[in-house]
Amino acid sequence: MKAAVYRGAGNVQVEEVPDPAIVEPTDAVVRVVRSCICGSDLWAYRGVIQRAVPARLGHEFLGVVEFVGPDVRTVAAGDLVVAPFQWSDNTCPACRDGIQTSCVNGGTFGAPGTDGGQGEAVRVPWADGTLVAVPGGIAGATDGLLRSLLATTDVAATGLHGARLAEVGPGSTVVVIGDGAVGLCAVLGARSILGAERIILCSRNPHRRELGRRFGATEVISERGDAAVAAVRDLTGGLGSRHVVEAVGTPEAWEMALGMAREGGTIGAVGVPHTTPQLALFPLLVHHLRVHMGVAPVRHYLPDLIDRVMAGTYDAGAVFDLELPLDQVAEGYRAMSERRAIKVMLT
């Protein structure tokens, strides 16, 4: 089969790789219908972090089950299924706590020895604990539905998780730092699931600002750094916001988050801190801040998000603004890296 392969910074190719097969009795093999490129894929692409070469790429996909191992019970050949970006057994103590991304048997698609989502098919370990079947299957799935389902594999759930980590609830005021797909989905989750009242999005890109407003941002500020902190303070009577979602992971974003948070406020951080390995503790102590981080347990959110997508009330698929066939995956990476696209869908 064909799959995207990482060959070093700036170098992604489509290559012929072995077809996946059932290895463990709990496996499934899924024929990919849609996959996409993640902001986190860009870290290695841009050379910010090292990655083994060659490596399989992609951890967001949905598809149709081709084969299942003899121990698989909840999905069957022919099912349209959504995969979270990590697999999980969904039975261990962490999974039972709703943090399937800490599963003792878990792992990430694209890790060494596994298939990536950016390919024609994927072996899925722990299929019962990982995959969620979509009612109605592929036959009834429109393009719009597939887009929004695809978003649930990572960004829709990660954005929602950021807002939850920030303890957003009914009537909350929240600032979202980051106008990538995750930040935009934090806006959507804060508004349509958690009931936030005021959502202040930091963005200066016209297209992203517009999508942020469509997803529920009540104010969009274009300032950066200290000026952004001042703008948020102005909008909140000088006090800052009780809830801040950090969806970037850079030192600049963390500084903004610390400056924008009200005394006693909560920062929900889902940006991967590759360039912010450490956080100053004194501001947390002095300002009584609560810092909540975590790799989004997509599997925990999937059943509810799929229901919302099926009901037509969760249009997270709007984050995909460029659609390419798998053969053109390299152009997809370029477009996202150059911020010409928010998020690229591969067909």
Added chain:
Amino acid sequence: MKAAVYRGAGNVQVEEVPDPAIVEPTDAVVRVVRSCICGSDLWAYRGVIQRAVPARLGHEFLGVVEFVGPDVRTVAAGDLVVAPFQWSDNTCPACRDGIQTSCVNGGTFGAPGTDGGQGEAVRVPWADGTLVAVPGGIAGATDGLLRSLLATTDVAATGLHGARLAEVGPGSTVVVIGDGAVGLCAVLGARSILGAERIILCSRNPHRRELGRRFGATEVISERGDAAVAAVRDLTGGLGSRHVVEAVGTPEAWEMALGMAREGGTIGAVGVPHTTPQLALFPLLVHHLRVHMGVAPVRHYLPDLIDRVMAGTYDAGAVFDLELPLDQVAEGYRAMSERRAIKVMLT
């Protein structure tokens, strides 16, 4: 009057200083009945942090009101009052949120231009928002009562705050790192106020271990570092603890806290991070940790803690294991610095 004065690392003297007087109409002047030495006073004493020279010392005291300014309503001359280690107006947005240590008009006793608690009298700004009167006054106060009331000015409330920050509740398992007065009071608060079921205290000092058990520790481990992490993992079925109180502030203590916390667990940190200025973010992300810090808002806890002390159900005064007259304050610093005493009370 006489007061303790910091003259440089290792050098504390009792000197003649000006008598305090009412400056603002919201002030009170309090004649000190009991004060004490704080673990945080030791940072400068040991030369770990710089402090202006000369500086007034001490931020924990209780006493009898001598004078009040014309705007003071809730305390009067002759009242026995407890002072939190910071003053606050108790009306600003932070105070209304219960974080009086972020009060816009707040400050710490002993800061430049203010009196310290280790002296014969103290000018207390914002007396109404700061002081809490003790029912029955000085006439009915036994030595034991004064000890436990004195503990509420900082350590009893700070320990309780650490346990609250760690989200300890009924039935919780919690690890307490730190066997100083704050750590021991975290044990007491977790047990007798928050209802924790298992409290694992890290201590190898026989006297502190015994007091920890008396305060409610169900297990006491003497290991340190990685061995302590392994011991806690052993005691918790390999999973770690959902709740960890960090009451030291050193890199070693933070490493233990991160290692002992269960996936998704909460670290409540009240140790002042002078030697741990930064915290690694990746472990928080990967292990879904919640980090809650804050300078304990003693004023928030005082009314309840005073009630408990008066009812005889909160014997935090047991942390004082050395009693000295103010004239011998230098010996008190030596004893605490050399860990010969948990906490020194000055009379």
